[in-house]
Amino acid sequence: MRAAIELTDLHYTYPDGTPALNGFSCQVRKGECIAIVGPSGAGKSTIALCMTGLVLPKSGTVRIEEIELAKNNLKQLRARVGLIFQNPDDQLFMPSLFDDVAFGLVQKGIALEAVREKVKKTLSEMGLQGLENKFPGHLSGGQKRLASLAGVLAMEPEFLILDEPSANLDLKARRTLIQRLADLTNTRILLSHDLEMVLDLAGRVILINQGKEIAEGDPEQILGNPELMTANNLEVPHSLLPHPSSHRRAKTGSSIKGRLPE
Numbered sequence: 142m143r144a145a146i147e148l149t150d151l152h153y154t155y156p157d158g159t160p161a162l163n164g165f166s167c168q169v170r171k172g173e174c175i176a177i178v179g180p181s182g183a184g185k186s187t188i189a190l191c192m193t194g195l196v197l198p199k200s201g202t203v204r205i206e207e208i209e210l211a212k213n214n215l216k217q218l219r220a221r222v223g224l225i226f227q228n229p230d231d232q233l234f235m236p237s238l239f240d241d242v243a244f245g246l247v248q249k250g251i252a253l254e255a256v257r258e259k260v261k262k263t264l265s266e267m268g269l270q271g272l273e274n275k276f277p278g279h280l281s282g283g284q285k286r287l288a289s290l291a292g293v294l295a296m297e298p299e300f301l302i303l304d305e306p307s308a309n310l311d312l313k314a315r316r317t318l319i320q321r322l323a324d325l326t327n328t329r330i331l332l333s334h335d336l337e338m339v340l341d342l343a344g345r346v347i348l349i350n351q352g353k354e355i356a357e358g359d360p361e362q363i364l365g366n367p368e369l370m371t372a373n374n375l376e377v378p379h380s381l382l383p384h385p386s387s388h389r390r391a392k393t394g395s396s397i398k399g400r401l402p403e
């Protein structure tokens with residue numbers, strides 16, 4: 142079966158001359174939850190930006206279902222892909238939290254009453270009820286993260302790209318988010334240093350470094366490989382280390398893992 146997302150041989154260098162992608166390729170099947178991991182500067186956020194056409198690769202192709210990314214179809218592509226930016230300040234731009242979450246829904250032409258209901262429900266799911274009138278720029282770091290998640294999740298995009306979605310969240314909010322993401326059935330791409338979250342959610346991991354893929358496969362095998370992780374400036378996540386307190390995986394890991402529906 143043809144992959145839902147196909148990135149082929151992407152190359153990109155930022156205008157200041159920094160090379161970010163050096164031939165990155167990957168395929169994602171519909172309904173799959175995958176994670177792209179790699180050290181700081183490896184190119185994760187650049188991949189996320191390429192998938193929404195915010196960065197146009199110098200060479201290579203981005204295909205999402207039948208749409209092959211080009212300057213003239215960015216709108217069409219973005220209507221189907223939701224991106225959570227690594228920095229929430231890049232995402233939040235309206236004068237109130239309510240307006241920010243409502244913005245995309247209103248653009249979609251949804252009736253105002255339904256928009257109100259959806260915003261209320263999503264803010265409550267994210268633990269942000271009561272903050273509807275607050276200026277997003279004045280939210281705390283974690284609240285900003287939740288606000289940007291709310292705006293994208295409310296849209297129920299077919300394809301969800303999440304760049305460090307758990308950054309700045311307190312433990313309870315992080316756990317709630319992981320469960321929320323686990324319950325989704327849409328295609329999800331996580332880009333993250335939160336390797337415990339990756340283990341909870343991803344059915345497959347792609348390890349990248351210097352803008353290209355290094356390894357791909359079962360999350361526990363990739364992230365649990367000390368040589369591979371060390372060679373790429375990463376560390377084996379705590380729950381995969383061989384010591385007695387590492388029983389957590391067995392207890393919670395497999396139950397919510399975002400594998401493809403059987």
Ligand SMILES: Nc1ncnc2c1ncn2[C@@H]1O[C@H](COP(=O)(O)OP(=O)(O)OP(=O)(O)O)[C@@H](O)[C@H]1O
Nearest residue numbers: 155157159160161180181182183184185186187188
């Ligand atoms: N706007 C920019 N201008 C110039 N160089 C940039 C820009 N954004 C990123 N880079 C560079 O491109 C490379 C890839 O950066 P990118 O943000 O994609 O990495 P990342 O894997 O997301 O890192 P992190 O884990 O720290 O978020 C890095 O060398 C970075 O310094």
Ligand SMILES: [Mg+2]
Nearest residue numbers: 185186187227
């Ligand atoms: Mg990044």
